[in-house]
Amino acid sequence: MEAESSTSNQQRKRKRSASESSEKPAQSTWRSDKEHRLYSSKLLEALRRVRSGSGSSSPRTDPPRSRAVREAADRALAISARGRTRWSRAILSSRSIKLKSNRIRVPCPARPKRTELERIQSAADQEKKKSVVLQSKAKVLGRLVPGCKKLSFPTLLEEASDYIKALEMQVKAMSALTEILSMFGGGTEGAPGMVQDAGAGTSTGTDSMPPPA
């Protein structure tokens, strides 16, 4: 247990210097309401930019536009992470180079850990089969989480758990946003903030989407 606590202490120190919310571990913040609201407002801002940037002449289900929405949402999510995690930094730096693939090598500011998976393998010959299987699974996981292809195993797991929590929040925020927007679908021209018939069904129904169950 000592080794475990010392490594987590190291990582906590790193996180403490990076963010101001030092007491809470990074995991619990994704679930808080404040984080949710923060993300929602950032998302809104980003979406507004997407909307104004693409003009009104393009068709609704423009593939580039949904891609732009996805990227804006991811970027807002990464910003909300406030630089605590690798995946968020990877998203931000990869977006600025305008590359969609998460296969690029992001220069991580962390110390260059030469894959300790190799150390596991060499150190445990009798469990070689198990660690090989784990390594292949870990590689798949590393491809899914942005910027985590060459991390050590425990770091990868930590990044993955944080990433999952963030993704869950992203899904929640985006579906809430979708629900709200679908209630006000069709647009009311010239009446900002005066929408009374919330949920009375889309009278100017341009969208025929069923409400999310």
Place this chain on the structure above:
Amino acid sequence: MSSRRSHSRHSNASRITEEEINELVSKLQMMLPDAPIRRNSRVSARKVLQETCSYIRSLHQEVDDLSEKLSELLASTDTDSAEAAILRSLLMQ
């Protein structure tokens, strides 16, 4: 638990013990959607990793679908009233 530390030839401070891995794997398992409450060491790390991967994939898929819906909605709604509505609902939470 096998004493991995004595087997390890690389005696650096950053060696990974099996307990560490199990701990992280169990933490990860807690976050998966249908995490069994009565968590034992019966669930292998491989299984947890696999479920994690598929869970992340499904989350990505959800985000993509939502992005698509949002892009449709963005095109068809008037921004001002929608924004006001959104802000209001955000404040009410």
